[in-house]
Amino acid sequence: MASPPPPPFSCFLCLLWLSMISLAIVSTNATPPKKPIDVPFHKNYVPTWAYDHIRYFNGGKEIQLVLDKSTGTGFQSKGSYLFGHFSMQIKLVPGDSAGTVTAFYLSSQNSEHDEIDFEFLGNRTGQPYIVQTNVFTGGKGDREQRHYLWFDPTKDYHSYSILWNMYQIVFFVDDVPIRMFKNSKELGVRYPFNQPMKLYSSLWNADDWATRGGLEKTDWSKAPFVASYRGFHIDGCEASVEAKFCATQGMRWWDQKDFQDLDGWQYRRLQWVHNKYTIYNYCNDRSRYPTLPPECHRDRDI
Ligand SMILES: *[C@@H]1O[C@H](CO)[C@@H](O)[C@H](O)[C@H]1NC(C)=O
Numbered sequence: 255m256a257s258p259p260p261p262p263f264s265c266f267l268c269l270l271w272l273s274m275i276s277l278a279i280v281s282t283n284a285t286p287p288k289k290p291i292d293v294p295f296h297k298n299y300v301p302t303w304a305y306d307h308i309r310y311f312n313g314g315k316e317i318q319l320v321l322d323k324s325t326g327t328g329f330q331s332k333g334s335y336l337f338g339h340f341s342m343q344i345k346l347v348p349g350d351s352a353g354t355v356t357a358f359y360l361s362s363q364n365s366e367h368d369e370i371d372f373e374f375l376g377n378r379t380g381q382p383y384i385v386q387t388n389v390f391t392g393g394k395g396d397r398e399q400r401h402y403l404w405f406d407p408t409k410d411y412h413s414y415s416i417l418w419n420m421y422q423i424v425f426f427v428d429d430v431p432i433r434m435f436k437n438s439k440e441l442g443v444r445y446p447f448n449q450p451m452k453l454y455s456s457l458w459n460a461d462d463w464a465t466r467g468g469l470e471k472t473d474w475s476k477a478p479f480v481a482s483y484r485g486f487h488i489d490g491c492e493a494s495v496e497a498k499f500c501a502t503q504g505m506r507w508w509d510q511k512d513f514q515d516l517d518g519w520q521y522r523r524l525q526w527v528h529n530k531y532t533i534y535n536y537c538n539d540r541s542r543y544p545t546l547p548p549e550c551h552r553d554r555d556i
Contacts, residue, residue, distance in 0.1 A: 285512035286429050286520075287417050290341040290487035295329075298488045302328045302454070319457040321347075321354055321479040328456030331488060334363075336450045336500040338490025339508055341415035341426075344374075345482040346383060348408040351376025353461030353472030356481045358414055360451040363495055366393040368446035370423055372414050374407065375464045376479075383407050384533060387425050389435045391444035397547070399433055400534040401527060411484060420447060420503075421514040431516060431524045432531075441548040450493040457481050 294314035301308050307327035309318040319327050342358050354376040361369040369390035374383055382402045389397050405412070415426040423446070425433040437445040457479065461472040489508075491500035503509070516524065528535075536543065537550035 285517050287339045287341075287415065287426070287513065288489065288507060290339070290413065290415070290485060290489075292343075292484065293486050295483070295486055298331055298333070298486050299329045299453075300332055302330045302456070304328075316482060316484045319356075319455070319481045319483070321457045321459060322477045323474050326456060326458030328454060328458075330455075331453040333488070333490075333492045334450035334452045334495050335360075335488070335490030336448075336493045336497065337419050337503075337506070337508060338488065339415065339417050340453055340490065341413050341485055341487040342455065342483060343411040343413050343485035344407070345409075345411045346374050346407045347376055347457070347479045347481050350379045350473055350476045351383070351408070351479060352378045352381075352465040352470040353459055354457065354479050355460040355464050356455075356457045358453070358455045360416060360418070360453055361390075362446075362449035362451045364449065368392070368449050368451060369395065370416055370418060370425075370446070370451070372416075372425065375460075377465055378470060385427070385432070387433045389423060389446075391446055394444075396542075397435075397536050398534060399532070399536065401432055401531045402533060403427065404527075404531065411482070413485065417508060417513065418446070419508045419513060422516075424516065429523075430527060431520050432527045434516060434524060436549070436552060438549045438552060441552070443547075443549045448498045450495055450497050453488065455483070 292315070295310065295317050296314045304325045304327035307320040307325060308329065309320065311317065321327070340360065344356065344358065346356055347354055356374040357372065359369060359371040361367060367390060369388070371388040373386040375386060377383055384400050385403060386398055386400050388395050413428055417424040417426065421437050423435040424431050439445050459472050461470070462468050491502055491506060493500055507513070537546065
């Protein structure tokens with residue numbers, strides 16, 4: 255039997271590089287999710303509708319969604335997933351984006367569906383975007399939170415990510431958690447755990463509700479409205495749409511202890527966002543919820 259050839263030189267370098275990275279990881283206290291890897295659009299996604307309103311650049315490393323008077327557009331992941339880390343870099347519609355909504359979300363495909371949403375509500379030039387987040391379980395949502403951002407999301411790319419495991423759902427903007435939804439099944443709150451979800455993104459006209467509650471209409475003389483995307487990172491447990499569990503449950507990095515809760519730095523950042531940038535939190539809406547939803551007892555102070 256021939257002995258296997260020695261590994262190529264480049265791989266000694268990559269081993270060295272890998273060990274340096276793991277040293278760097280071991281020596282920090284914070285436990286952000288693994289760094290996303292940029293891949294082209296086509297690796298993980300396909301268009302969903304209005305194919306001709308998606309523009310591709312650099313072999314799909316960057317794309318743009320285009321909204322005009324005739325239609326918006328959207329795309330979805332090829333696979334469906336039960337848990338993982340999903341990240342997108344987005345540069346939102348610049349200039350006058352009032353009335354437009356850009357969304358990035360996970361959703362299962364059945365009637366009692368689960369959903370984890372980022373929605374970006376446009377605004378008049380120079381007025382702030384709103385980020386609305388929501389979590390649906392078993393077909394029921396009504397858990398909106400709304401925040402302003404601490405930067406102009408139309409100037410540069412920023413990353414918007416979702417970490418979803420058996421313990422928590424965390425919404426990140428860059429490295430900052432802006433929302434956490436803990437698994438509170440012991441409080442009787444349904445948690446998304448047995449319905450694989452696909453990722454979706456879209457840009458459409460929602461001037462019946464989006465900006466200042468529908469008061470500000472889309473100015474079609476400013477069309478087309480363009481949102482830019484890159485990154486397209488998906489690191490999840492891929493499962494068929496009908497699957498009830500993930501085959502590698504408990505074995506992936508996002509299942510491990512470091513990702514079952516936020517660390518101190520992350521809690522402080524979450525608190526900072528909630529203190530400074532919250533516009534609306536369903537947990538504080540006493541007219542809508544005279545009795546506090548059970549999960550809010552846990553999450554209220556953050
Ligand atoms: C748009 O700007 C107005 C005025 O500053 C603000 O009240 C509103 O929250 C902003 N965002 C949206 C999406 O309406």
